[in-house]
Amino acid sequence: MRFSSRKELEEYIAQLKAREDSQRVLVCMGTGCLAKGAEAVYRRFVEVLNARGLAVPVSLEREEKEKGFSLCPTGCMGICETGPRVRIEPRGIQYLRVSPEDVEEIVEETLKKGNIVYRLVQQETSNGKVQYWPLMKDDPFYRKQIRLVLRNCGSINPENLDEYLARDGYLALAKVLTEMTPEDVIGEITKSGLRGRGGGGFPTGRKWQFARMVRSDKKYVICNGDEGDPGAFMNRCLMEGDPHAVIEGLAIAGYAIGADEGYIYVRAEYPLAVRRLRKAIQDAYEAGLLGKNILGTDFSFDIRIKEGAGAFVCGEETALIASIEGKRGMPNPRPPYPAQKGLWGKPTVINNVETLANVPQIILNGASWFRSFGTATSPGTKTFALTGKVKNTGLVEVPMGITLRELIFDVGGGIQGNKRFKAVQIGGPSGGCLSEAYLDLPVDYDSLCGAGAIMGSGGLVVLDEDTCIVEVARFFMSFTQSESCGKCVPCREGTKHMLNILQKIVDGRATLEDLLLLEEAALVVKDASLCGLGKTAPNPVLTTLRYFRDEYLDHVVHKVCPAHVCQAMREFWIDPEKCRTCGKCARVCPVACISGRPKVPYVIDQTKCIKCGSCFEACPFDAIVIRWRRKDQ
Ligand SMILES: Cc1cc2nc3c(=O)[nH]c(=O)nc-3n(C[C@H](O)[C@H](O)[C@H](O)COP(=O)(O)O)c2cc1C
Numbered sequence: 001m002r003f004s005s006r007k008e009l010e011e012y013i014a015q016l017k018a019r020e021d022s023q024r025v026l027v028c029m030g031t032g033c034l035a036k037g038a039e040a041v042y043r044r045f046v047e048v049l050n051a052r053g054l055a056v057p058v059s060l061e062r063e064e065k066e067k068g069f070s071l072c073p074t075g076c077m078g079i080c081e082t083g084p085r086v087r088i089e090p091r092g093i094q095y096l097r098v099s100p101e102d103v104e105e106i107v108e109e110t111l112k113k114g115n116i117v118y119r120l121v122q123q124e125t126s127n128g129k130v131q132y133w134p135l136m137k138d139d140p141f142y143r144k145q146i147r148l149v150l151r152n153c154g155s156i157n158p159e160n161l162d163e164y165l166a167r168d169g170y171l172a173l174a175k176v177l178t179e180m181t182p183e184d185v186i187g188e189i190t191k192s193g194l195r196g197r198g199g200g201g202f203p204t205g206r207k208w209q210f211a212r213m214v215r216s217d218k219k220y221v222i223c224n225g226d227e228g229d230p231g232a233f234m235n236r237c238l239m240e241g242d243p244h245a246v247i248e249g250l251a252i253a254g255y256a257i258g259a260d261e262g263y264i265y266v267r268a269e270y271p272l273a274v275r276r277l278r279k280a281i282q283d284a285y286e287a288g289l290l291g292k293n294i295l296g297t298d299f300s301f302d303i304r305i306k307e308g309a310g311a312f313v314c315g316e317e318t319a320l321i322a323s324i325e326g327k328r329g330m331p332n333p334r335p336p337y338p339a340q341k342g343l344w345g346k347p348t349v350i351n352n353v354e355t356l357a358n359v360p361q362i363i364l365n366g367a368s369w370f371r372s373f374g375t376a377t378s379p380g381t382k383t384f385a386l387t388g389k390v391k392n393t394g395l396v397e398v399p400m401g402i403t404l405r406e407l408i409f410d411v412g413g414g415i416q417g418n419k420r421f422k423a424v425q426i427g428g429p430s431g432g433c434l435s436e437a438y439l440d441l442p443v444d445y446d447s448l449c450g451a452g453a454i455m456g457s458g459g460l461v462v463l464d465e466d467t468c469i470v471e472v473a474r475f476f477m478s479f480t481q482s483e484s485c486g487k488c489v490p491c492r493e494g495t496k497h498m499l500n501i502l503q504k505i506v507d508g509r510a511t512l513e514d515l516l517l518l519e520e521a522a523l524v525v526k527d528a529s530l531c532g533l534g535k536t537a538p539n540p541v542l543t544t545l546r547y548f549r550d551e552y553l554d555h556v557v558h559k560v561c562p563a564h565v566c567q568a569m570r571e572f573w574i575d576p577e578k579c580r581t582c583g584k585c586a587r588v589c590p591v592a593c594i595s596g597r598p599k600v601p602y603v604i605d606q607t608k609c610i611k612c613g614s615c616f617e618a619c620p621f622d623a624i625v626i627r628w629r630r631k632d633q
């Protein structure tokens with residue numbers, strides 16, 4: 001179907017809605033579930049349903065409704081760890097860890113008889129009682145979530161344009177092209193208070209306004225799908241699960257600023273996202289929703305995909321532009337800002353995937369609808385990749401202003417193994433670590449900034465009592481150090497210097513002077529670096545120094561790692577009761593720190609021991625014990 005007017009599109013959507021079948025088996029085909037064998041589950045459903053004449057595996061075909069159930073592969077449902085996931089609509093029955101062997105039973109029991117297969121249901125045991133969550137609406141993981149951006153993710157087939165259309169897809173584009181001027185669009189987005197979801201939280205309407213005002217024969221819009229933060233996967237899931245929403249948002253951004261060309265920058269490590277976006281772009285072209293004179297209007301818009309090679313710095317706007325231009329992905333000083341002089345020297349707006357996916361909803365439902373979610377200064381919702389030591393890891397979307405406690409303990413289900421919460425690392429390598437005292441902090445741009453962290457693009461790693469905070473800071477510093485493009489000295493040398501000090505601390509070689517140097521270096525790198533990578537790289541160190549200074553002091557002064565993680569803080573000790581004085585340990589010790597005589601238990605000189613563990617491995621009698629140093633030793 002090719003649409004040459006808004007009316008045609010609206011009529012077609014009305015037809016789709018009339019035929020949309022109500023009974024659907026949704027099989028998650030997100031990257032997480034695919035990795036756990038979702039494809040075999042899907043195939044088995046095709047076989048079993050077809051054998052029983054219950055469905056054909058193409059959704060929204062009229063015949064299906066008559067046959068009973070339709071089968072639909074979807075994007076991520078949000079809780080990949082328990083994949084492969086299957087959901088049965090309209091009841092919203094959800095099954096987890098489904099294998100091909102379970103399919104027959106699901107069809108027989110649930111589809112035919114309406115019974116729930118409890119062994120495949122989300123469950124929790126507390127005080128010896130088992131609680132089941134067969135329905136999505138009752139599941140604590142979903143209860144506090146508001147899925148605006150993820151509304152289609154896990155609910156439609158991302159490779160089928162009709163499914164997107166049936167949910168009012170491209171109606172927002174049709175609306176702006178036929179009844180709104182570009183200024184109206186910018187006005188509505190500005191009124192909505194939408195802020196960039198890529199990390200900085202810059203007001204989207206204002207960014208578009210800057211680019212609109214610049215006179216130029218050519219302008220560009222770019223969707224930033226680089227997502228290089230460790231632990232983050234929200235943008236990937238969105239591109240995989242609802243690619244048309246991103247495309248529609250990008251086209252609306254193009255119309256608003258006066259651009260006729262857009263790019264989607266996706267890292268090549270996201271092959272499924274790339275494939276689904278390509279398919280969606282092609283389908284949109286064929287339907288007349290991209291290309292020349294969209295829906296019979298004067299607006300023409302092309303979209304290209306640029307696959308990035310996967311460097312964290314390429315998410316930075318100026319580096320991303322250089323990368324699309326075929327140059328090395330290195331940042332440039334700003335100003336000029338991309339809105340003035342961007343891709344190929346032309347005015348360019350760069351927006352994050354999630355920012356753009358919000359746009360069609362705001363246009364369709366209005367700015368005040370959007371403002372009814374979230375807080376006054378951070379309206380709307382935010383997606384997070386909730387990971388770490390939390391029970392329910394996954395892709396979540398919550399209203400801005402939710403507290404960290406609600407996010408971690410209600411949505412996330414609390415800490416695994418009933419361990420103690422220690423900290424949350426929010427905002428990826430540019431963000432910070434917040435302690436227990438901040439659990440009631442509302443998650444919005446300003447509150448997080450005030451606490452020294454940032455929203456970032458949505459990576460959220462929960463840490464428990466077994467995590468060493470200094471090691472966490474060292475990990476993030478080693479990430480940013482190796483991802484520094486090396487263009488400016490403060491970032492290139494400063495991050496290396498900081499990493500060396502952090503390494504000394506975890507190795508038990510640091511002094512108090514090193515700690516002061518670390519803090520000083522962090523402030524210099526933050527102030528003097530050229531781009532956002534260097535400017536924010538010290539954040540994990542600065543926040544951990546602020547909230548967990550005692551733990552640094554334990555490492556530096558007492559040479560103790562309270563979480564029992566830093567290997568240098570452990571001791572090898574010979575249990576005199578078990579030692580048979582064979583001398584094997586002393587023979588393998590590379591620094592000759594073990595002494596003993598026949599019939600006298602051997603002893604390790606702790607001041608010389610390099611903790612290599614050779615003695616531990618050589619002892620045939622398990623006489624060598626690993627002990628963690630304590631402060632009072
Ligand atoms: C080192 C670095 C990496 C970044 N990575 C991303 C990214 O992966 N995705 C993203 O949208 N923004 C990223 N940003 C922020 C972008 O440069 C830019 O601000 C954002 O795409 C703007 O879109 P928004 O206003 O919709 O948030 C990164 C910034 C820096 C400094």
Ligand code: FES
Nearest residue numbers: 028030032033080
């Ligand atoms: S990939 Fe299936 S739930 Fe995330």
